[in-house]
Structures are given as C-alpha cells and as structure tokens.
Amino acid sequence: MTATDRPTRGNAAERAPGGRDLAERLAVAYGAGWIALFAMVSACALLPCARWIAQHALALDLHAHIRPAPPAAISTFRSLLITNLRATAWPLVPGVLGAERSRFSRWLVHSAVLISVAVNLLPVGAALGVYRSELVPYLPHLPLELYAITAGPATWLLIARGRCSGRQLPLVALSISVALAGAAFLETWAVPQR
Numbered sequence: 001m002t003a004t005d006r007p008t009r010g011n012a013a014e015r016a017p018g019g020r021d022l023a024e025r026l027a028v029a030y031g032a033g034w035i036a037l038f039a040m041v042s043a044c045a046l047l048p049c050a051r052w053i054a055q056h057a058l059a060l061d062l063h064a065h066i067r068p069a070p071p072a073a074i075s076t077f078r079s080l081l082i083t084n085l086r087a088t089a090w091p092l093v094p095g096v097l098g099a100e101r102s103r104f105s106r107w108l109v110h111s112a113v114l115i116s117v118a119v120n121l122l123p124v125g126a127a128l129g130v131y132r133s134e135l136v137p138y139l140p141h142l143p144l145e146l147y148a149i150t151a152g153p154a155t156w157l158l159i160a161r162g163r164c165s166g167r168q169l170p171l172v173a174l175s176i177s178v179a180l181a182g183a184a185f186l187e188t189w190a191v192p193q194r
Contacts, residue, residue, distance in 0.1 A: 022158070022168055026147075026175075029154030033146050036117075037125050044129020053126075069138065069191045080184040087120060088148040089176045091156035092169055100160045110160070113153045120149045140190045141183035148176045148183070 043050040070076070091113050099105040124142070128135055155172045158164035164172075 019168070019171070022164060022172070025158060025163070026151050026154055026172070029150040030147055033121070033150035037121055037128075037146065040122060040125025041129040044126045045132065050126075050129065069187075069193055071193055072189045077184050077188040080187055081180055084145065084148065084180045084183065085177065087116070088145075088152050088180065089173060091116070091152040092173055092176075095156055095159035095164070095169060096166070100162075106160050109156060113156055117149065117153055138191050141186040144179040144183035144186070147179045151176050151179075 091109070094100070094105070094109045099109050124139075128139075151172060155164055155169070159169075
C-alpha cells in the first residue's frame with residue numbers, strides 16, 4: 001500500500017466528534033445560554049431604557065400582577081411539549097435535510113437560528129429582569145428548557161461545520177425531547193396553581 005492508497009483521516013478539527021466531544025460542546029452552548037440569559041436579566045433589572053424596551057418591544061406588561069398558573073392538566077403538558085419541541089428542536093431538521101451543503105441555505109439557517117434563540121431567550125430574560133424573585137416560582141422548568149433552546153442551535157452549528165455526524169442527531173433529538181418533557185411536566189404541575 002502506497003501513501004496515496006492509504007485512507008486519510010484528516011485532523012481532529014475535520015472529523016465529527018465522538019459522543020463525549022459532542023456532549024462537551026452542548027455543555028458549552030448551555031453555559032453560553034445561561035450567560036446570555038443573565039446578561040439580559042441584568043440589563044432589564046439595572047437599565048431604565050431596557051425596561052422600556054421590554055415593555056414596548058417585547059410587550060411585557062410591567063404593571064400587571066403575576067397570576068397563578070391554570071389548573072394542571074395532561075392537555076397543558078401535551079401542548080407545552082409540542083410547542084416547545086417545535087420552537088427549539090427545529091434546527092435539527094435542516095441538518096437531516098443536508099442544508100449545510102449549500103452556502104445560501106447555511107446562511108439562511110444561521111440567520112433563522114439567531115432569530116430563534118433571541119425570540120426564545122429575550123422574553124424570559126426581560127421578564128426575570130423586571131419581575132425578579134416574584135417570577136422564580138413559575139420557572140422551575142427553565143434549566144431544562146434552556147438546554148433545549150441551546151442544544152438545537154449548537155447542534156446545527158456543529159453540523160454546518162462538519163463536527164456532528166448524522167448518526168448523532170437522533171441522540172441529540174432524544175436529549176432535547178427528554179429535557180422538554182421534564183420541562184413541560186414541571187411547568188404544568190410544579191408551579192403555583194390557582
């Protein structure tokens with residue numbers, strides 16, 4: 001076998017990561033999500049202009065009182081799970097469809113992912129910054145939901161860079177689904193009820 005006949009392995013940056021490497025990258029994205037969330041909370045808590053933006057741009061009624069959640073029901077759980085799966089796991093779909101192969105589709109998905117992360121994080125960060133500890137009892141699901149919010153986009157970025165293989169996508173999809181099922185359970189049955 002000559003040097004030209006041997007299969008090339010490429011360097012580590014060109015190969016898809018193993019399970020442990022993927023988990024580490026998702027953990028980094030999760031940490032970045034917490035940092036972004038705390039930055040938004042701090043901005044809304046400390047800056048009057050950020051409160052104004054939260055009230056007008058994000059339509060948060062800053063003068064309303066927080067009300068208890070409606071009575072828990074399996075339909076609420078199902079609705080939360082389906083809504084959150086659509087909102088957070090969609091970045092896996094372009095990876096399954098091979099959108100990373102086209103420069104235009106990559107750019108389009110990157111843009112949609114940025115908008116999706118902002119749409120999912122901004123209202124939560126703004127509400128926490130405005131209502132602070134009053135809102136905390138209503139957010140036991142936040143750590144699990146934040147994982148899903150960050151895991152989908154992070155996985156897309158890994159796919160676009162050739163750092164996540166197609167056989168790893170079902171595992172990521174399963175982890176997002178399990179996290180969101182736990183989040184929907186907590187949001188349905190572990191928040192203050194009427």
